[in-house]
Each structure stands twice: as C-alpha cells, then as structure tokens.
Amino acid sequence: MKALEGLTVIAVEQAVAAPFCSARLADAGARVVKIERPEGDFARGYDAVAQGQSSYFVWLNRGKETVTLDLSAEAGKAALAALLEEADVLIQNLKPGALAKLGFDPAELRKANPRLITCSISGYGTAGPMADRKAYDLLIQAESGLCSITGGPSEPSRVGVSVVDIATGATAHAAILEALIRRGITGQGADITVSMFDVIAEWLTVPLLGHEGGQTPRRVGLAHPSIAPYGVFTTQDGAQVLISIQSDREWRVLARDFIGDEALGTDPEFATNLARVENRDRTDARVGEAFARLSLQQATGALAKANIAFATVNDMAGLSAHPHLRRVTVDSPNGPVSFPAPGAIFDGSEPEFGPVPALKPL
Numbered sequence: 001m002k003a004l005e006g007l008t009v010i011a012v013e014q015a016v017a018a019p020f021c022s023a024r025l026a027d028a029g030a031r032v033v034k035i036e037r038p039e040g041d042f043a044r045g046y047d048a049v050a051q052g053q054s055s056y057f058v059w060l061n062r063g064k065e066t067v068t069l070d071l072s073a074e075a076g077k078a079a080l081a082a083l084l085e086e087a088d089v090l091i092q093n094l095k096p097g098a099l100a101k102l103g104f105d106p107a108e109l110r111k112a113n114p115r116l117i118t119c120s121i122s123g124y125g126t127a128g129p130m131a132d133r134k135a136y137d138l139l140i141q142a143e144s145g146l147c148s149i150t151g152g153p154s155e156p157s158r159v160g161v162s163v164v165d166i167a168t169g170a171t172a173h174a175a176i177l178e179a180l181i182r183r184g185i186t187g188q189g190a191d192i193t194v195s196m197f198d199v200i201a202e203w204l205t206v207p208l209l210g211h212e213g214g215q216t217p218r219r220v221g222l223a224h225p226s227i228a229p230y231g232v233f234t235t236q237d238g239a240q241v242l243i244s245i246q247s248d249r250e251w252r253v254l255a256r257d258f259i260g261d262e263a264l265g266t267d268p269e270f271a272t273n274l275a276r277v278e279n280r281d282r283t284d285a286r287v288g289e290a291f292a293r294l295s296l297q298q299a300t301g302a303l304a305k306a307n308i309a310f311a312t313v314n315d316m317a318g319l320s321a322h323p324h325l326r327r328v329t330v331d332s333p334n335g336p337v338s339f340p341a342p343g344a345i346f347d348g349s350e351p352e353f354g355p356v357p358a359l360k361p362l
C-alpha cells in the first residue's frame with residue numbers, strides 16, 4: 001500500500017517548484033489533479049528531448065491527471081471550486097496573490113473545507129518589499145548570493161540544475177506531509193507558505209556565517225573552500241580523481257600510505273586542516289606529485305586500500321552509463337521515457353509511477 005492512497009491533491013502549478021512537490025505526492029499514491037491554463041504549463045515547451053517532449057515536464061508530471069481550466073471564466077472557476085470542496089491538499093505556485101484574485105483565497109477555501117491543507121509557493125514570501133515579485137530559479141540563485149560562491153575564481157556561476165526550485169519543492173513536500181500528520185490528530189487543515197528565497201537562504205547558512213565571521217567564502221571551482229586537500233588531481237594517464245580528506249587522522253594516512261611520506265602527516269605546516277587550508281598550494285602540490293606517479297587504476301587502488309574517499313569526475317555520459325544509476329520508466333503520450341529514480345527506496349522495492357498526462361481540455 002502507498003502512504004497517500006485515497007488522498008486528493010489539486011495542483012494549480014507550473015514550471016518546476018510546485019510540480020516537483022506534487023510529483024512526490026503522486027509517487028506516494030495520492031490522486032493529483034494538475035490544473036493547467038488553456039495553453040498548458042509553460043514547462044511543456046522548455047525542450048523536446050524526451051521522445052519529442054519536455055524533459056522537465058515528463059520528469060515532474062508523471063502519475064498526475066491534468067485538466068486545462070480557464071480560471072478567469074465562470075465554468076473554470078466552478079470546476080476548480082468543485083474539486084477543492086472534496087480535496088485534501090491544494091498546492092499552487094501562481095504569481096503572488098493571483099489565485100486569491102481569481103477567487104481562491106486559502107483561508108476562504110478552508111471555511112468550506114476545514115480539512116483542506118493549502119500550500120502556496122512564492123519567490124519571496126507573503127510580506128516584505130519584494131513579496132509581489134515574480135521569481136524563477138536562476139533569479140533567486142543570483143539574488144540570494146548562491147551564484148557568488150559557485151564556480152571558479154574568475155566569475156560567479158549558476159548551479160547546473162534548478163536547485164532552488166527543487167529545494168523549494170522538497171521543502172513544500174515535507175511541510176505538506178507534516179500537515180497531513182497533524183490533520184490526522186486534529187482534523188484541521190493548514191495554511192503553508194514556502195518562499196524560494198527563504199529555502200535557499202537557509203541552505204546558505206554556512207557561507208553566510210563564514211562571511212559574518214570574517215571569512216567570506218572564495219569561489220574555488222572543483223575544490224572545497226574550507227577543507228584541504230579536497231579537490232581534483234590528475235593521474236599519470238591523465239584521468240581526474242577527486243579526493244576528500246576530512247580529518248587530520250585521514251591526512252596522516254594519506255601522507256603515509258598514498259604520498260609515502262609519513263613525516264608529512266605530523267609536520268606542523270600540514271598536520272591540521274587549518275594549516276593545510278592556509279598552505280593549500282603546497283598541500284595540493286604534494287598530493288598532486290603522488291597522483292602524477294600513478295595510473296588511474298593504481299591511484300584508485302591505493303586510495304581504496306588506504307580507505308580514503310574518492311570519486312572520478314564524470315559528465316552526463318558518465319552518469320548515463322553509471323553502474324549505480326537506478327532508473328524508473330514511465331509512459332508518456334509519445335512513448336516510454338526512462339529517467340533517474342527518486343532516492344528513497346521503500347521496503348527494498350523499486351518505484352513504479354503512473355504515466356505523464358497529455359494536455360486535456362475540460
């Protein structure tokens with residue numbers, strides 16, 4: 001049995017943030033009815049790489065029903081109102097205030113259906129000088145400062161996936177599950193608001209405290225700003241390997257068993273993480289010399305033997321062929337599409353998800 005079987009979720013949603021959340025609810029067995037504007041969720045047009053359909057849309061809308069409703073017309077409003085009378089959850093990410101303006105204010109809806117849990121996603125929350133602003137992922141990545149700590153020294157960078165949207169959707173998902181647990185005890189619905197800015201600001205706690213404590217983080221590319229050695233090294237045969245030394249004990253092991261210089265492990269200039277970060281260039285040079293003497297196979301063999309954490313540096317071809325990539329296959333209007341399965345495995349069983357819906361008028 002799936003956890004949310006028997007529950008109905010109405011999703012007035014678009015793009016990534018809310019659809020990520022409602023996809024998880026559908027995965028858990030809820031009936032999710034997605035309301036699309038007459039021309040459809042604009043994420044249907046983001047690309048055409050998944051059997052001629054949008055990769056975003058296919059990924060984020062499996063297992064949902066969909067119906068297009070013109071919510072500015074009486075028939076569309078009546079259809080949504082009827083759905084909401086019986087619903088357990090409403091999730092929405094229209095521009096701030098838009099759904100209430102259309103006649104669907106969360107507090108009013110709960111008067112008719114006190115068990116209703118509403119979850120509204122916005123860029124900047126419900127109060128404050130920017131509460132009315134529209135928001136997209138990269139805009140919040142930039143506004144929050146996330147881009148300023150991402151990338152190499154020369155320029156800031158976007159995190160390569162829509163991390164703010166995904167983090168926001170995951171936060172909304174957890175909050176809705178909490179509200180459902182509480183409702184099981186009290187019988188009362190809940191009003192949840194989740195702002196993209198709040199979500200990523202919390203994720204930025206470590207660099208923010210660094211800045212406020214006098215250590216504004218530097219952009220260090222494929223390395224770690226406050227731990228060393230923690231970065232990429234090149235083997236004799238030109239392969240790139242990342243290692244992560246997180247404790248002084250691991251450093252002593254690396255020095256003795258991988259670099260072959262036991263005294264380096266206790267040399268005061270390298271013995272502590274603070275000293276190694278201070279002397280990062282010299283630390284990396286010593287580690288780099290050891291890598292340069294070994295082939296990829298020799299280096300990874302030696303690291304594994306020394307119990308040092310390492311990884312290779314892959315691209316999407318590497319992920320596609322990766323022996324650890326778990327996939328789920330879903331039906332879609334243009335045929336089956338396979339993509340990475342969500343991370344949580346229930347009772348050892350691989351997930352099975354419902355199909356991706358075609359655009360469907362009322």
Ligand SMILES: CC(C)(COP(=O)(O)OP(=O)(O)OC[C@H]1O[C@@H](n2cnc3c(N)ncnc32)[C@H](O)[C@@H]1OP(=O)(O)O)[C@@H](O)C(=O)NCCC(=O)NCCSC(=O)C(=O)O
Binds near residue numbers: 098135
């Ligand atoms: C995503 C948005 C920027 C998109 O803005 P807009 O294109 O302006 O669309 P919106 O739907 O929000 O609102 C525009 C108008 O359309 C109206 N509207 C919306 N749906 C309907 C339907 N079904 N029928 C009739 N009218 C509708 C709505 O009432 C507004 O009317 P008027 O009021 O009359 O104008 C914004 O919705 C927003 O900031 N949402 C909150 C944050 C968020 O979730 N961002 C996207 C995350 S995903 C992402 O970032 C990413 O992919 O990247």
